[in-house]
Amino acid sequence: MKAVVKRISIEKNKRIIAISDIHGNLSLFKRLLKKIGYTKDDVLILVGDLIEKGDMSLKTLRYIMELSKTKEVYVVSGNCDTLWEDIKSEVDDENLLRYMIFRKNSILNEMCKELSIEVNEKSNIKFIKEQIRRNFSDELNWLEQLPHIIETEKFIFVHAGITSDNLEEQNVSEVIKNDAFMERGLAFLKYVIVGHWPTANYGREKGCCNPIIDKEQKIISIDGGNMIKSEGQLNALIIKDDENITFDSIDDFLTDEIIEYQHSNSNTIQISWMDNAVQVLKEEKEFSLCRHISSNHELWIKNDKIFKTKDGVCCYDCTDYFLSVKKGDIVSIIEKSSSQTIVKKDGIIGWVLNEKLKSGRTGKTEKA
Numbered sequence: 001m002k003a004v005v006k007r008i009s010i011e012k013n014k015r016i017i018a019i020s021d022i023h024g025n026l027s028l029f030k031r032l033l034k035k036i037g038y039t040k041d042d043v044l045i046l047v048g049d050l051i052e053k054g055d056m057s058l059k060t061l062r063y064i065m066e067l068s069k070t071k072e073v074y075v076v077s078g079n080c081d082t083l084w085e086d087i088k089s090e091v092d093d094e095n096l097l098r099y100m101i102f103r104k105n106s107i108l109n110e111m112c113k114e115l116s117i118e119v120n121e122k123s124n125i126k127f128i129k130e131q132i133r134r135n136f137s138d139e140l141n142w143l144e145q146l147p148h149i150i151e152t153e154k155f156i157f158v159h160a161g162i163t164s165d166n167l168e169e170q171n172v173s174e175v176i177k178n179d180a181f182m183e184r185g186l187a188f189l190k191y192v193i194v195g196h197w198p199t200a201n202y203g204r205e206k207g208c209c210n211p212i213i214d215k216e217q218k219i220i221s222i223d224g225g226n227m228i229k230s231e232g233q234l235n236a237l238i239i240k241d242d243e244n245i246t247f248d249s250i251d252d253f254l255t256d257e258i259i260e261y262q263h264s265n266s267n268t269i270q271i272s273w274m275d276n277a278v279q280v281l282k283e284e285k286e287f288s289l290c291r292h293i294s295s296n297h298e299l300w301i302k303n304d305k306i307f308k309t310k311d312g313v314c315c316y317d318c319t320d321y322f323l324s325v326k327k328g329d330i331v332s333i334i335e336k337s338s339s340q341t342i343v344k345k346d347g348i349i350g351w352v353l354n355e356k357l358k359s360g361r362t363g364k365t366e367k368a
Contacts, residue, residue: 003148003158003170008074010043010152016239018157020047020195023080023227024054024105026063028234032250036236040071045150047195048078048159048176053227057107058114058139065142077146078159078196079176083108084140087132097125111136148175154242156188160196165189180274181219188218193237198225200232200349203270206321209233210347211247224249224347229317231334231342231349249347253332256343257358264324264350269297276314280306286337290315302337323350333359 010016017038022029038044050064051057067073086096087108100108100119111132112119119128133140149167150157161178162170165188178184181194182202199221200207209224209232225232233251240246271278275294278301282289287300299320306315323345325331331343331352340351354360 001172002168003172003175004146005149005151005167005170006074006076006147007151014072015042016045016152016155016237017042018045018047018193018222018237018239019234020159021049021078021223021226021228022046022051022054022060022234023049024051024057024060024107025227025234026054026056026060028226028250028252029060029063032234032236032248035250036238036248042072044071044073045157045193046073046075047157047193047222048076049080049195050075050078051083051107052080052103053105055105056110057105058110061107061139061143065139074150074157075146076150076157076159077143077148077176081143081146082176084143087129087140088144093125093129096129097121097123100128108132148172151190154190155239156190156192158192158194161186161194162188162192182212182214182217182221186217186219191218191220191242193220193222195221195223197221198223198229198232200225200229200270200317201272201274203272203349205268205270206319207231207270207272207317207349208347209235209344209349210249211235211237213245220245222247226251231317231332231344233344233347251332251344253334253344255330256333256341258325258327258329258331258352258356259358259360260327260356262322262325262352262356265320265322267297268319268321269295269299270317270319270321270349271315272317276316277311278306278313278315280313302335319349319351321350323348323352325352325356331357 115131158175160176161181199212200209211222213220222235222237224235226234233249235247235249238246277293278290280288280290287302290301291298301315301318305318331345334342340353343352
C-alpha cells in the first residue's frame, strides 16, 4: 500500500518543533513542551510512535487529539500507531491476544482496563475487539486518518525513512519501519526528519542519545530512545529556519555532581542489541571480562547484562567508555555498581568512577 502524503505550508518565521517516539510517556512529553517554551505560535510536528511501551498511551493519545484542536499540530503515523488495524480487522486474533498479554503497557490493555475487561490467556479476543471498536471509535478513527509523510517547503517528516525523493511511490511498510535508516547510503534534496531508530544505536565507540544531523545525506534522526533504552531521553528538534536547527531534551533520571576531573579513555566500544554476541573469558563477582565476537574487542561487562540464548551468550546494551568530566558537571545517573556508575552527560553515555561523584561521599542523588 502506498504511503499517504500530507503537504502543508508553514508561515514564515514560525518555529517548528519536531518530537518523535513519545511512547505513552505523557508526563515527559508535557515537561519537554514546557521546557522548550512551546506556545500556540509554534508548529508542532509529531513524528510517530505516540503510543505503546509507556503506561499512559491512552491519555497521551487523547491529550494530543485535544492539543490538535486548538493549536497547529501535525502528526505522522509510526509503526506503533497502527494497532487500529488489528482492532478493525477480523484476522490474526490469536497473535493480537498474545501481544496484549506480552505487552502489558499497551493502549489496548488500557482500553480494556477502562472497560473493566480482564485480559488473560482465556480472554475472548473477538469480544474485546468488538468492545474496543464500540467504545473507542474516536481514538481509532483519529489514528486511522494519520498521514505517513508530511512535506513542507523545506522538510520531510516521516517516522522511519523513505527510499527516494519521490514521495508518491513510498510504501507504508517502509516508511513506518526502516531500521538504521542513516546507514543505507541515501541522500535527499530536502532534509528528512525521522524517529524510530534510537540515535544511540548508531554509536560504535560510544553511545549518544542526542539528535544526529547529517548535512550530506540531509537526514536528521531524533529518536532519543525514550521508553526503549535504559538511558533514553525525549528529544525536541527546534527549527527556526533551515540554517538554525537546535534541540533540547529531557529525561527522568536522578542527577549527581562531579567532584573531581576524569579523563576519557580510547579504544572503546558501544554494544547494542543488533550485534551483541559475546564470549565470557573471565567471570568475577560483579563484572566479567568478555570478547565481543564480531569486533574481537575485549571489555568488562556487568554480570546482570549478560544472558544466554539458544545460539550462545549475548549482552544487553553496554559500553566500556569512560566519560571526560570535570568538577561541577551534572550527570544523569543510569545505573550504579560498587566501583563505577554508568551516567549520561549532554546525551553521551559512559562510566564515571564512584569516587568522582558527590554521592560517592554523601550517598545522595537528586531529581533533575
